[in-house]
Amino acid sequence: MRGLDEHRAATLALAAPLPAVEVGLLDALGLVLAADVVTDEVLPRWDNSAMDGYAALAADVARAAPDAPVALRVVGDLAAGSADEPTVVAGTAVRIMTGAPVPPGADAVLPVELTRPADPRVGAWAEVGGVVEAVQRVEPGANVRRAGEDAAPGDLVLTAGALVGPAHVAAAASVGRATLVVHRRPRIAVISTGDELVAPGEPLPRGRIPDSNSWLLAAAVQEAGATALRLGPTSDDPDELRALVAALDDGRHGTVDGIVTSGGVSVGAFDVVKAALTGVEFVSVAVQPGKPQGLGRLPGGTPIWTLPGNPVSSFASFEAFVRPAIRRMLGLVDVERPRFAAVAADGWRTPPGRAQLMPVRLTEPDEPGAVRRGDDGRVRVWRATSGGSGSHLVARLAVAQGLAVVPADVPEVRPGDTLEVFLT
Amino acid sequence: MRGLDEHRAATLALAAPLPAVEVGLLDALGLVLAADVVTDEVLPRWDNSAMDGYAALAADVARAAPDAPVALRVVGDLAAGSADEPTVVAGTAVRIMTGAPVPPGADAVLPVELTRPADPRVGAWAEVGGVVEAVQRVEPGANVRRAGEDAAPGDLVLTAGALVGPAHVAAAASVGRATLVVHRRPRIAVISTGDELVAPGEPLPRGRIPDSNSWLLAAAVQEAGATALRLGPTSDDPDELRALVAALDDGRHGTVDGIVTSGGVSVGAFDVVKAALTGVEFVSVAVQPGKPQGLGRLPGGTPIWTLPGNPVSSFASFEAFVRPAIRRMLGLVDVERPRFAAVAADGWRTPPGRAQLMPVRLTEPDEPGAVRRGDDGRVRVWRATSGGSGSHLVARLAVAQGLAVVPADVPEVRPGDTLEVFLT
Incomplete structure (x- = not known):
């Protein structure tokens, strides 16, 4: 009998990361980067304000205090997104919102909480043409986010091999990428076999049982991160199964990156999978449940795993032998559950x-x-x-x-x- | 300032499990059962064979041994799925495959590995009309799975509140269910705000930056198990945001179970979310990042969370305040990450x-x-x-x-x- 780890190695050898495709940011979620993302620009692009307040000269307010306010004339207004470049000179300030580029001349931002309008009737903010009073000093550079502080040209923003999550999507967007290059999502066909199987919810004549394996395995394929093409159940006629598998291998059901069957691999007189498939290696693996296993590559190159038909055996076999292969196809290096x-x-x-x-x-x-x-x-x-x-x-x-x-x-x-x- | 836990409780109070819907088995994956699944039949439905072999009378083979084989005439053949009921009497056996109902008269199954055909030319199996020799004894009941061993009428197969995974899908199928009743998947609208935002990949004039928050939050919504409706970015014109939020609350964008905005909730002079939305409570929360928060319920009943606009603040706020609410809508009791x-x-x-x-x-x-x-x-x-x-x-x-x-x-x-x- 083949050992558990040996069979696991054989099944992993059938799987390789799928080709790279370029997809929209949200379509990349749950897939694996096939290429590094290197930024070609500075981020942030301009020195910009970390606070809502007033861009000013730190030297002007070096002695500001609540009982010694320093008055500055407001000469401009910079909302986030503004392309204006009002110049700040000694004695002046520009109202600035978080994220707006720091205007020429200014070397610090006074948060609005450290200011008050000279005219208390105008509310929290002094408008352009008015006067604002600084009531506390700030250091040069205070509340200014420096251009390039987050990323500089040539910086590696995302690394090939990363499983894409929300933060990866956001990082790509923040450096101006609308797409990501990822390994294609595997599409795995699932076939349960056996004359005894009927679709769940259909009447059950004597000797028949509901098909649960095609649902179990299709769900497990999806949980592993692949797309499931659920087929069958097929009968115990080897010709039917052989024709279906050949059609999948030939691409007549679209792209199929792997096939998983359940049932028909034991010592029975009618074991359809064993009877139908050539080129598949049927082995006994020293594991319980899940001793009778088969795997191979079809003539068209499609990997196939033939699992035993007891549902718990199918489930355990999928976890031990198929899921790691799907994770490898996704492009992951670490394919095991912790x-x-x-x-x-x-x-x-x-x-x-x-x-x-x-x-x-x-x-x-x-x-x-x-x-x-x-x-x-x-x-x-x-x-x-x-x-x-x-x-x-x-x-x-x-x-x-x-x-x-x-x-x-x-x-x-x-x-x-x-x-x-x-x-x- | 409001404490972190207090604000978390306030945001959870906005969320309740969504109504139950009946969906196909694979569509239930990742959703939460809204009703118990109680089987109304026995599982398995018939005493059936746990092995490929021969159904026989244990008393007939009580003295069987390799050097004292017991010959049995093969009077029938039961593949899995067969509705036949050949009767076993003393001195006879019925060939039976795993899963086939144990035929009348038989009380045990001899695995094929414990037998040999009397005529060695026929291969591993004696056919109907032939003779099989038992070379080892079996106890009464051996290799027979009893009807009802897995489930009996009235048994609870799946419990309301369970997050549906592959094994739940399989269990439902195995008791003949083609559908499951689950809490509907939440659909959450995501809006980033700010005149400075342009779509990733578009040219960046001075002062403009790529919108990353709508992508970050849409991805996070999907990762939490909901469907994301990504909108925006919207401008700093309060009328635009107000109209969009009203349309979402009125159902003009289809079902919307919650709205998440980013930006425009701080102390700025142009903070669009604060300016646009009435009925939203804007509070300072004693957390860093993510101090400026807002939440409330719109006139049409839609919950809304207004998060700060710094991407890391948006991310942390989503994790702390929005994700638990989405998990509650899904029907989960334990809504926290471990x-x-x-x-x-x-x-x-x-x-x-x-x-x-x-x-x-x-x-x-x-x-x-x-x-x-x-x-x-x-x-x-x-x-x-x-x-x-x-x-x-x-x-x-x-x-x-x-x-x-x-x-x-x-x-x-x-x-x-x-x-x-x-x-x-």
């Missing part, structure tokens, strides 16, 4: 010689919502699907918040044992 | 009497990508916008991974101090 140490609150036997991916909950089974931490800060975890290995217990999977990774050489988990857990 | 304890790697002065929301990075400034943890597991954090309060330093905001929350009574952060941090 793991942390937790404490087992119950115990269970584990399969000999196989690693285990156990769905766990972080909340008390009898007290929903309560996350308990020990004195060491570690959380306690319980099996989400208690009572048996439970790989078919899809309705209980919804209480799981994560998976515990139990190494192959651990024969048993006992209450109090430390477990490596990641949230899903 | 906080953790970190260690300050550099030091800085903080404003007297005001809490501080400092953008921080978790990676070494000189060694990008390296997150360092101390022996106690705590990460070190650095100011993202080093050198000044930096509330305009939007290009540097992109290196921040989170915000440190420094309480109002802390006069100074020193290297080694413990800080409360949340990731953004």
Whole structure:
């Protein structure tokens, strides 16, 4: 049997960052930069005011105090966005709003809170032609944001490989970029297989069950950051599946960067995926659930992952083998979910010689919502699907918040044992 | 001045979970269940096979062993999805695939791995009419999944208030639901204001700067789980802003569950938001950045948040005051980002009497990508916008991974101090 890490490496080897595309700023959210953003201008472009107040000469107000106000004649008015350049000379000031360029001659900004109009009837502000009194000194350069203080030509504003979030979008806009160059979002086809499957909500004849895997995997694909093309369920006729997979690989369903199937990969007499697909390597992986796995590259180059059909097996296999590959296609270097140490609150036997991916909950089974931490800060975890290995217990999977990774050489988990857990 | 927590409570009081809507399973991803999902049937619906093998009577094979095989005549074949009901009697077996209903008479399933065909020429499986030999005993009930083992009528499968992820989608599908009832996704309008703003990529005359706030806030709205309607920038003409806000409140831009503006709320002579909007309470909040805040409810009932215009102030204000309200509209009870304890790697002065929301990075400034943890597991954090309060330093905001929350009574952060941090 192939080890968990070995199979994970094989599946990651099928994935590479997708080609770069240029998209609008909001369309870049959740994608990964494929190129650095280097600014070609200074930011801010002009010395500008950090406050609402009056641009003036610091020397003029060097002795200003509440009981010794210094009067300045207001010779101009600069709203933010104004292109005016009124000149400040000794004894004068220009009213200026936050962000407006500091006018020629001025070397500081007096915040309005440190001034008062000579004519108290005009309100807080002295208008152009009026007189303002400074009641406190300011240093040269006070409340002036210097040109280039935030960025200078050639500065690296954003780095290739960054996952784009709101601050990246804002930084790009602030240096005048309306677009970003990112790795294209993967589009992943999902196919559940099996004659027993009917669409949820349809009548269930004897022996039939609702298809949940195509929904599970399509949702997981989207949660991973890709677009899901949900297809199927297909029947147990190998020709039907073979034709669908060939059409996906040929581009007849648009761009498809990967295909995920569920079911039909075990030792059954009718295992449709095994029967239909050539060029796919079917292997036993030393993991529970999720032992029967397949992966390969179709003739057209499309990677394919064939997961087992038990819903919990599909879910765990997707987390272990497909999600990292999708994250790699997105352009991420770190494709793993962060793991942390937790404490087992119950115990269970584990399969000999196989690693285990156990769905766990972080909340008390009898007290929903309560996350308990020990004195060491570690959380306690319980099996989400208690009572048996439970790989078919899809309705209980919804209480799981994560998976515990139990190494192959651990024969048993006992209450109090430390477990490596990641949230899903 | 109003305290940070007091203002946060005021803004949360403006928000309530939005009405319930019924949506398709994948459209429910990232939304919050507005109703429990209670199954009205048993799951699985029939006793069914957990393995590929042969349904038989455990008593028949009680003495089976490799050197004492027990021969059983194969009287039927049950693929998954089959509606057939071949009866098993003593001395017979029915070939059965995983998931197929256990046929009448059988009380256990022999995995194919514990059998061999009497005629070794036929491959792994004996066909109908042939004979299979059991080479190992199984207990009654072995490899049979019992009807109702996963869920019984009346069982709570999903709980109102849950954030829908892949496992919730799968659980709903597995009990035959094609839709889920969730709180409607909020649609939030974003308006940046100011005569100085031009669209990113447009030429910049003197005094003008690219609009980054509408992009920042629209991206943040989407990251919070809502849909963003990005408008503006609008000018410093109060009539223009007043007309736009009234149109949004009247429903002329479709459903709008909240409005966020940036800029024009300080002490300036032309502060357009303050001039334009009545019914909005403008307050000073004891936080840095983000002191000038406004909030209220428009005549049509639409909540509005008016944030300051410095990009870092807008970002921090959104995190502190708007994001929790959006999360509440989504239907979440726990609307806060999780906080953790970190260690300050550099030091800085903080404003007297005001809490501080400092953008921080978790990676070494000189060694990008390296997150360092101390022996106690705590990460070190650095100011993202080093050198000044930096509330305009939007290009540097992109290196921040989170915000440190420094309480109002802390006069100074020193290297080694413990800080409360949340990731953004």
